[in-house]
Every structure is written in C-alpha cells, then in structure tokens.
Amino acid sequence: MSKNASKSTGTLSRGKVFAYSLGDVANNLSFMMTSMFLMVYMTDIAGLSAGVAGTIYGITKIWAGAADLIAGQTVDRINTRWGRLRPWLLFGSTPLAIVFVLLFSAPAGLSPALTVAWIFLFDALFQLAYSFVNIPYGSLSAAMTQDSVDRSKLSGARSIASAVTGVLLSAVVAPQFNDTTGDDVRLRFTLTTIALAVLAVILYLICFKNAREVVPRSATKISLKRTMTMIRQNRPLIVLCLGAFFLLASIFTMNAVGMYYARYVLGNAAWYTFLALAQTVGTVIVASLVPGITTRFGKRNGYVGAAVVITIAFVLIYFVPDGNLVFAIVAWFLFGLGSGGTNALMFSMQADTVDFGEWKTGLRAEGGSYSILSFIRKTGQGVGGWAGAAVIGAFGYVGGAEVQSESALQGIRLATGILPAGLAILALVVMLWYNLSVDEHRGIVRELNTRRSEGAVSTAYGVDLGRVVVEELGDQRDLLLRPPSRGVLPVVTIFELEGSGATDIGPRLAEKLGVKYVPQKFSSDEVAKVEISALSSDNAFDRWLRTVSFTGTQDADLARALGVAEDFSLAQANRVELLKLAEDGAVIAGRNGALVLGRGVGTLHVRLTAPTNKRVERVMSKTGLSQSQAESRIAVEDRVRAEMSRNLYQWDPNADEYYDLVINTGTVTYEQVVDMIVGFYRSKYPETDTEVGTNG
Known part of the structure; x- marks a missing residue:
C-alpha cells in the first residue's frame, strides 16, 4: 500500500484505534472512580463529614x-527513543496507580485530622500524576497521524471507551456501598483499587x-500574555467559559x-x-444527532436546547418516587442526552472561538484558549462537588448510616435535582x-482564509501586505499570486466527484x-492500489465513531486543542505549497484550491460532476473493479475528501458557490470539457498569456 494512498483513506487500522482507546479505559478506571465514588468513600468509609469531604473534593x-x-x-520537553509522549504512559502509569490505591486506602486508626491530611495529600498527588499521564495520552492522537479523519476516529474511540468504562466501573464498585459498616470494608476497597490499578x-x-509517534509535535505553545x-x-470565548463553569458545576454536583x-x-x-447505563445510552445517541442539530438549529441554539433537556432531567430526578428505578432510569437517560449534547457542542463552539480570536486580534491561541476553558471546567467540577456535599451535610446526612432522616433524604434530592437544575439554568x-x-463564523473563516493567503504571499515575496492586493477586478479577484512585473499566468483549480474525469481532463x-x-x-490512482477490502473500510461504524468525537469525555480539552492546532498547521502548509505551485501558472486538482x-x-x-452510474462505469473501466467495489470506492472517496476539507478549512468543497464553472462531464467528451474551460478562461481573462507558460 502506498503511503499517500493510505493517508487518503485513513492510516490507522481498527486494531491501533482500539489499542489507543484502551488508554482512556485506563484513564477512567481512576478518573471516574474519583469523580463518582471518592465523595461517598470519604463520608461512608473514611468517616469524614460531608462538608469536609466536599471541601477536599472542590480544592x-x-x-x-x-x-x-x-x-x-512539561510533557514534550523530554525526548527519548520512544518519543516525547509515549514514555509518560510507560513510566507515569505506575506512580499514578500507586497514589490511586493509597487515596482509597486511608488507615482505620488515623485521627480525623490525619485522615483529612491523608486523603487531601494523596488526592492532590493523584490529580498531578493523572495530568502527567492523561495530557500526553490525549496529545498522542495528534502525534499518531496527520489525517484529521483518523484523529476523529481516535477521539471517537476514546469517547466510547470513556462511556463504557463508567458503566462497567459502576457495576463493580457501586454494590460495595450497600453495606459500609463491615469490618472488612476498607480492605475490600483497597483490594478493589489494587485490581483496578493493575x-x-x-x-x-x-x-x-501499539502507538507510534510519527508526526512531529507542532501544536502552538501556550503563552499567557x-x-x-x-x-x-x-x-464568545468568555461567554462559553462562564457557561461551561455553571454547566460543569451542575453535572458534577449530581455526579459527586x-x-x-x-x-x-x-x-x-x-x-x-x-x-450510569441509561446516561451512557443517552450520551451516545445524542452524539450521533449533534451534526444534524448544528445544521438545523445552529450551535448556540443546540446548546441551549440540550441545557433545557438537562434541566428537565434534574427536575425529574428530584421528583422520582422513593424506590422507583424505572422513573430514575428515564431521568438519567435525559441527563445523558443533555450532558452529551452540551459537551459535544461546547467543544465545537470552542474551536469557533479560536477563529474569532484570530479574526478579532490577529492572535491565534489554540493551546491558551483550550487551557483556559479546561481550567474553568475543572473549577466548575470542584465547585459543583463541594456544593453537593455542602447541601447534604447541611440537611443532616450521617455517613454510613443504614437509614437517613427525612431531612437528609431531602438534602440528597436537592443536591441531585434542584441545585444542579438551578446551575444548569x-x-x-x-x-x-x-x-x-x-453564518457569522462562516464569514469569519472566509475572511481569515483571505488574510492568511495574503500573508503567505507577502512573506514569500518579502513585501508589505498592501502590495499583494489590488483593487477587485469585478470578479472578486484581488490577490496577486506573483509580482505585477511578471504578468499573470493561468491558474485553474479543479475539484471533482470521483469518476468525473479530472485525472484525464487536468493534464490535457x-x-x-x-x-x-x-x-x-x-490521488485516486494511488488509492486504487490499495487492497480491495480497504476500499470499503470507511464503513458506517467508522463514520459513527468519528461523529462521537470527544462527546463522552470530560477531560479532553487539551487533546482537542492539539487536534485543532494540527489541522491548522496542515492547512497552512498546504496554503504555502499551493501559492508556490500557482506562482508560474498551473492546473491544480483538489488540495482545497478553490478556497485557498x-x-x-x-x-x-472548476467543479466536475457526472451522474453516479456514469462515474461507476468509468471507475470500473479504469481500475478493473467490480460494480459494487467501484460504488464503494466512489462513496469513500467523495465522503472522506469532503470530510478532510471540513476539518482543515471548515468549508464544503461540493458547494457550487465557490466555483466559476460547474460541468457535468457525463454528457460531453473530455476534449469538449477541456475546450469549454479554455474558452471560458480566455473570455474571462483575455489579456492573460494562455499560450506561453512553464510547459509552453
């Protein structure tokens, strides 16, 4: 398989994607253990008051x-023979496992003050050790591949792994809280955490x-200034951060x-x-719907709608009758829909605010932007956990008691229902x-694209920005691709639906x-060299996996930042390459040329298209594939190329508005298409030298 061909259809096997997702299973064996069970461990097993436990959790x-x-x-400052990121998984996982076990192993004979000190110390050490494993793990996806489609699969796989781990973990740990008065309860927890840690x-x-760092680390550095x-x-970023604070506070009030x-x-x-299972099902379902919600209602309205759903869920949780599991499952399912929807849209909106920041200030700061949001989200988590514990403590919760008072039960209902509902509102x-x-973001992206191209030309020729832009010629063309003294040579970009004839038409x-x-x-010719089974590898499951990217994770902010930064880096490299290729005139196929x-x-x-049956016929003739294989190849090619364009440039290459000429090649010969384009070009640019170029 050729290197480029594999990049076009995806470089990572399902085995490597699965192996990568196991890293997030490992992450969440400890992260979710602390998020879901540390509070109740502190009150019902370690014997701390709810107020003290909440304070530790919050801090x-x-x-x-x-x-x-x-x-x-810190993580990428050390380079080894294994790379910059992978060694942290190798050497950081054992210290993380040790402090994780110690956190849930407070000795029974300690005084209350020493118990507080024990848990506080080891929780703080756990959070630090976890960051030094989770951050490089999240960064690893951008180092494993430059293919944005593959990176989406990796993040989708970790989202699913995160969600499934939460359910399995609760199945193992939750039953142990039915009786927390036994003499062996501390030993059971120590043994449980040892098993989880191993x-x-x-x-x-x-x-x-199974992971390999094949892409040089290129994400932007974080500069506070x-x-x-x-x-x-x-x-938009300030509003998003404030909204994230209240939303995460509401979610973790209930979680804690x-x-x-x-x-x-x-x-x-x-x-x-x-x-937990009902919540996970809701999260996974809404993940599949988010793209449609965004298209139909917009990101902000989709977020607000999801916040309404999560608010309703909290209210229902408050009113669930005692012992009514079915009612509770419905409420938690709605909670999954709301929390999954807001989380997915939050990441998507965050990427938009990075573009807005660059457009407004000229400064692009993916790392800084996501770091701020990450810190605000973690602060919201802490405040939420503290608030939930404070409420149940104020209403008289007694740790480890077999039966709680009516007041304490009311406090639990308020902490899992009304309080988080208020925060969600x-x-x-x-x-x-x-x-x-x-629409505003789409306009910003277009303007940024123009600025970036102008900046690239200015840098290439070492001249001021004002000298690379001329007054519009009446056709929205104002960017000089070469010095005026060298005249203008033809530049034609071609984008095709697979099988529309670009590889034959372009050279002619x-x-x-x-x-x-x-x-x-x-190129499609290179893709044709891929094994037949690989042509249909981009199946429904793979597409769905990419759709749920980052939806089910609560701690992947910096990983998302690296993905955005890597896409931007690739887009900029392609921009510079295109401008260099166009300097002496060219016919350029693909490469997002119509946008750049x-x-x-x-x-x-120019955009080329043709009826599907005609395109299938051409692919069969050119490659020797069967009809079903040709249909599969066309579907994969069209879908993946469009997806890569959306990831790298936030545009749809199939939208006719970006083209001067859209030609159906199914009803004319290739020579007629060539003559049509040449004639149109000469009529549009009669003073351009279309006879003498680099090949003339």
Missing part, C-alpha cells in the same frame, strides 16, 4: 486544572506498545452525590449501574449571550494552457 478538582496546565507545559497499568502498556490579549476581545441517591432514595446502591441564560452564529487542460499539471495530494486561491488574480475554479 483538589481546582488543583487538577492547574496540574493540567503544568503537565501541558488493570490500568496493563492497558496503558498495551496502548504504549498572548492568551490574555486574545481573551479580552473574545466575547449520585451514589447517595441510589443508596438512600432508590434503596439500592447497585442500581447506580442502571443509572444559569448556564443556559449565560449562553443566550453567545453571539457567534454559524494544462497542456493547452501551457502550464504545469498538479495532481491531487492523495479563491481570490487569486487570474484564477478560475
């Missing part, structure tokens, strides 16, 4: 946000063994005290597993001030115009 979660920043600045280390090692300059003028609800309101701690109200619509067109022909970066060179003086942008 260490906020510290976790700072630890993420420390790890983000399993986590094994999974980290599997991930380490640069970030603060951008944030001050970035209202959810076990109390299962044990005392529903009457069976083991039933927490069913609640605050998040909803705040997000009404988010003023970056889909270049010859007639007297310029060079530049094929697609990842859209305003170039002397450019013509």
Whole structure:
C-alpha cells in the first residue's frame, strides 16, 4: 500500500484505534472512580463529614486544572527513543496507580485530622500524576497521524471507551456501598483499587506498545500574555467559559452525590449501574444527532436546547418516587442526552472561538484558549462537588448510616435535582449571550482564509501586505499570486466527484494552457492500489465513531486543542505549497484550491460532476473493479475528501458557490470539457498569456 494512498483513506487500522482507546479505559478506571465514588468513600468509609469531604473534593478538582496546565507545559520537553509522549504512559502509569490505591486506602486508626491530611495529600498527588499521564495520552492522537479523519476516529474511540468504562466501573464498585459498616470494608476497597490499578497499568502498556509517534509535535505553545490579549476581545470565548463553569458545576454536583441517591432514595446502591447505563445510552445517541442539530438549529441554539433537556432531567430526578428505578432510569437517560449534547457542542463552539480570536486580534491561541476553558471546567467540577456535599451535610446526612432522616433524604434530592437544575439554568441564560452564529463564523473563516493567503504571499515575496492586493477586478479577484512585473499566468483549480474525469481532463487542460499539471495530494490512482477490502473500510461504524468525537469525555480539552492546532498547521502548509505551485501558472486538482486561491488574480475554479452510474462505469473501466467495489470506492472517496476539507478549512468543497464553472462531464467528451474551460478562461481573462507558460 502506498503511503499517500493510505493517508487518503485513513492510516490507522481498527486494531491501533482500539489499542489507543484502551488508554482512556485506563484513564477512567481512576478518573471516574474519583469523580463518582471518592465523595461517598470519604463520608461512608473514611468517616469524614460531608462538608469536609466536599471541601477536599472542590480544592483538589481546582488543583487538577492547574496540574493540567503544568503537565501541558512539561510533557514534550523530554525526548527519548520512544518519543516525547509515549514514555509518560510507560513510566507515569505506575506512580499514578500507586497514589490511586493509597487515596482509597486511608488507615482505620488515623485521627480525623490525619485522615483529612491523608486523603487531601494523596488526592492532590493523584490529580498531578493523572495530568502527567492523561495530557500526553490525549496529545498522542495528534502525534499518531496527520489525517484529521483518523484523529476523529481516535477521539471517537476514546469517547466510547470513556462511556463504557463508567458503566462497567459502576457495576463493580457501586454494590460495595450497600453495606459500609463491615469490618472488612476498607480492605475490600483497597483490594478493589489494587485490581483496578493493575488493570490500568496493563492497558496503558498495551496502548504504549501499539502507538507510534510519527508526526512531529507542532501544536502552538501556550503563552499567557498572548492568551490574555486574545481573551479580552473574545466575547464568545468568555461567554462559553462562564457557561461551561455553571454547566460543569451542575453535572458534577449530581455526579459527586449520585451514589447517595441510589443508596438512600432508590434503596439500592447497585442500581447506580442502571443509572450510569441509561446516561451512557443517552450520551451516545445524542452524539450521533449533534451534526444534524448544528445544521438545523445552529450551535448556540443546540446548546441551549440540550441545557433545557438537562434541566428537565434534574427536575425529574428530584421528583422520582422513593424506590422507583424505572422513573430514575428515564431521568438519567435525559441527563445523558443533555450532558452529551452540551459537551459535544461546547467543544465545537470552542474551536469557533479560536477563529474569532484570530479574526478579532490577529492572535491565534489554540493551546491558551483550550487551557483556559479546561481550567474553568475543572473549577466548575470542584465547585459543583463541594456544593453537593455542602447541601447534604447541611440537611443532616450521617455517613454510613443504614437509614437517613427525612431531612437528609431531602438534602440528597436537592443536591441531585434542584441545585444542579438551578446551575444548569444559569448556564443556559449565560449562553443566550453567545453571539457567534454559524453564518457569522462562516464569514469569519472566509475572511481569515483571505488574510492568511495574503500573508503567505507577502512573506514569500518579502513585501508589505498592501502590495499583494489590488483593487477587485469585478470578479472578486484581488490577490496577486506573483509580482505585477511578471504578468499573470493561468491558474485553474479543479475539484471533482470521483469518476468525473479530472485525472484525464487536468493534464490535457494544462497542456493547452501551457502550464504545469498538479495532481491531487492523495490521488485516486494511488488509492486504487490499495487492497480491495480497504476500499470499503470507511464503513458506517467508522463514520459513527468519528461523529462521537470527544462527546463522552470530560477531560479532553487539551487533546482537542492539539487536534485543532494540527489541522491548522496542515492547512497552512498546504496554503504555502499551493501559492508556490500557482506562482508560474498551473492546473491544480483538489488540495482545497478553490478556497485557498479563491481570490487569486487570474484564477478560475472548476467543479466536475457526472451522474453516479456514469462515474461507476468509468471507475470500473479504469481500475478493473467490480460494480459494487467501484460504488464503494466512489462513496469513500467523495465522503472522506469532503470530510478532510471540513476539518482543515471548515468549508464544503461540493458547494457550487465557490466555483466559476460547474460541468457535468457525463454528457460531453473530455476534449469538449477541456475546450469549454479554455474558452471560458480566455473570455474571462483575455489579456492573460494562455499560450506561453512553464510547459509552453
């Protein structure tokens, strides 16, 4: 298989994607253990009051946000024969496992003050150790492949792994809280965490063994000064961060005290597993719907709608009758829909605010922007956990008691229902001030594309920006691709639906115009060399896996930042390459040329299409594939190329508005198409030298 061909259809096997996802299973064996069960461990087993337990939970979660920043600045400074990131999985997993076990192994004979000190110390160490494993693990996806489609698969796989781990973990741990008065309860927890820690280390090692760092680390560095300059003028980001604070506070208020609800309101701690499963199903379902929601309603409205759903879920949780598991499952399912929807849209909106910040200030700060959001989210988690514990403590919760008072039960209901509902409403109200619509973002992306192309030309020729732009010629073309003294040579970009004839038409067109022909970066001919089974590898499951990217994760902010930064880096490299290729005239196939060179003086942008049956016939003739194989190849090619364009440039290459000429090649010969384009070009640019070029 050729290297380029594999890049076009995806470079990573399902085995490597699965092995990578095991790293997030390992992550969540400890992360979710602390998120879901640490609070109840502190009150019902270690014997701390709810108020003290909540204070520890709150402080260490906020510290976790700072630890993420420390790890983000540190992990790639050390280079080894295994790379910069993988060694942290190899050497960091064991210290993480040790402090994780110690956190849940507070000795029975300690005084209350020493118990507080024990848990506080080891929770703080756990958060730091976790950051030094989770941050490089999240960064690893961008180092494993430059293919944005593959990176989406990796993040989707970790989202599913995260969601499934939560359910399995609750099935193992939750039943142990039905009786916390036994003499062996501390030993059981120590043994449970030892088993989880050993399993986590094994999974980290599997991930380490199967991952490879093949892409140089290129994400933007985090500069506090640069970030603060951008944030001050970035209202959408400020609003998003404030909304994220209240939303995560609401979610973790409920998460931190959810076990109390299962044990005392529903009457069976083991039933927490069913609640976690209902939440996971809701999260996975909404992940598949988010793209459609975004298209139809916009990101802000989709977020607000999801926040309404999560608010309703919290209210229902408050009113669930004692012992009614079915009612609770419905409420937790709605909670999954709301939390999954808001989380997915939050990441998507965050990427938009990075573009807005660059457009407003000229500063692009993916790392800083996501770091700020990550810290705010962790702060919200801490405040939420503290608030939930404070409420149940104020209403008289007694740790480890077989039966709680009516007042304590009311406190548990308030902490899992009304309080998080109020916080969710605050998040909803705040997000009404988010003023970056889909249409506005689309306009910003277009303007940024123009600026970046102008900047690239200015840098290439070492001249001021003002000298690379001329007055519009009446056709929206104002970007000079070469010095005026050298005249204008033909530049034609071609984008095709697979099987529309670009590989035959392009070279003939270049010859007639007297310029060079530049094929697609990842050509269909190369893809044809891939094994037949690989042509249909982009199946429904793979597409769905990419759809749920980052939806089910609560701690992947910096990983998402690296993905955005890597896409931007690739797009910029392609931009520079295109401008260099166009300098002496060219016919350029693919490469997002119609967008990047859209305003170039002397450019013509063409899109080729044809009826599906005609395209299938041509692919069969050219490659020897069967009809079903040709149909599969066409579907994969068209879908993946469009997806890569959306990831790298936020545009749809199949939208006719970007082209000067759209030609149906199914009803004319290739020579007629060539003559048509040449004639149209000469009529559009009569003064351009279309006879003498680099090949003339």
